[in-house]
Amino acid sequence: MATQLTQSALAGLPDTVARPAYDRSALTAGILHVGVGNFHRAHMAWYLDRLFAEGRDHSWALRGAGVRPGDAAMRDRLAAQDWLTTLVELDPAGLSAQVLGSMVDFVAVDPRATIAAMADPAIRIVSLTITEGGYYVDAKTDGFDAGHPDMVHDAGAPDAPLTVFGMILAALRARRDAGHAPFTVLSCDNLPENGHVCARTLTGLARAQDPAMADWVQANVAFPNSMVDCITPATSDRERALVRDRFGIEDAAPVVCEPFRQWVLEDNFPQGRPALEAVGAEFVADVSRHELMKLRILNGGHAAIAYASALLGHHFVHDAMADGDIAAWLRALETREIVPTLQPIAGVSYDDYLTLIVSRFSNPQIGDTIPRLCLDGSNRQPKFILPTLRDRLAVGAPIDGLALELALWCRYCEGTTEAGAPIAANDDAHATLRQHALAARDDPRAFLSQHAIFGDLAGPAPLIAAFSDALSALRRDGVRATLVAYAADR
Secondary structure (H helix, E strand, C coil): CCEECCCCCHHHCCCCEECCCCCHHHCCEEEEEECCCHHHHHCHHHHHHHHHHCCCCCCCEEEEECCCHHHHHHHHHHHCCCCCEEEEECCCCCCEEEEECCEEEECCCCHHHHHHHHHCCCCCEEEECCCHHHHCECCCCCCECCCCHHHHHHHHCCCCCCCHHHHHHHHHHHHHHHCCCCCEEEECCCCCCHHHHHHHHHHHHHHHHCHHHHHHHHHHCCCCCEEEECCCCCCCHHHHHHHHHHHCEECCCCEEECCCCEEEEECCCCCCCCCHHHHCCEEECCCHHHHHHHHHHHHHHHHHHHHHHHHCCCCEHHHHHCCHHHHHHHHHHHHHHHHHHCCCCCCCCHHHHHHHHHHHHCCCCCCCEHHHHHCCHHHHHHHHCHHHHHHHHHCCCCCHHHHHHHHHHHHHHCCECCCCCECCCCCCCHHHHHHHHHHCCCCCHHHHCCHHHHHHHHCCHHHHHHHHHHHHHHHHHCHHHHHHHHHHCC
16 A cells, blocks of 8 residues: 655654655755656655765755746645655666655745745745746747747736746835845746746846836846756656556656756855755856857757657657667767767766667656657747757758758658658647648748747758758658668768
């Protein structure tokens, strides 16, 4: 009989399950985190749990917060188990489970409650995992999208915001007016220069509300860049059953992840920070090269295998990596066109990092899925593939592989696999993507003409030519033969 996860039940959990090695009642919140999903709990919450277990920094516990309807459901699940989470590390050498206790509260999913929680001077960091598409970036300019309806609303209603950025501004305004120091805003999303992007969005919205507030934010609020990494699949009945049957815990919201984490942060926290370097995080003056390495090799690699694998009928990532043609395509694209865009990092071998990435993708215990990798391509492609493509075009370097990746995405957006099986919609822009993908059968430029995604890349002749050739090869020779041809072309 499995045990329902609660604070009072911790002592009765099986000996095989690690549990918080500290007094949770002595914790106080110093971080308010918006977006309490699986990645946050496998990453930041895990680092803090380890730090607290060392007897350090117990004033830096987590309060959760959210702005979407789904966040309320997560709050309800976690509230019933005293904000505890079961985390299972999917190590091929043997699975392990631990209960994380680093979260002590989750604010009601209501803008007023979130603003009040952020305005509390005990909160010194507001951190975010709101997805790559949550920062209101204009694809045409790569700047702040002031015309987005959400931003237009919050610009006109600063006291009744809908978005997390509107709530942050309202809280900062309250702290300023009360004479309290501003919190640091820490993005933990997979974006190039995520701190700079976050700052640009917040100050852009502030300027639309009140130019003086925007100037104050620029002068007083810190937005450190950070690089985060841990492959964390979605939770389904499969994972809940694993936690119940293997470890004897009834957890409504468990998390599974790979046995690897990386967190590199710029050390810019004016109001202080937890000593995360004591438990494996790395603080540096400039995180940009580490960040670019991860975004291009890992996230770009996920994009590279995603659509090819889906079209060939693979469901699990490890099965796709066991397909020699997929693995060869990935390595060829990475070594020829992605890695050459990166600047050296002292003490880092890109060849070794790529080998590590291939090993992580191949881990059969993770159960990561190709549909997850294909999710939200209209937001992910501009973050993980298009910047690399721009860099290659800028120096006149070959782009055949990157163009093929875009062609695979286009073919995927048509809505059927090579075997004719339907592909479920998994992008907010699905209808538009499919319309342009189908039009690209007659004119490949139709897909690239989506300015909200491709921006300036709609026009370069070398890309149009390479993309057209790749689409033609996919239709003429099929996905597998096209991948093999690229990998074999030395």
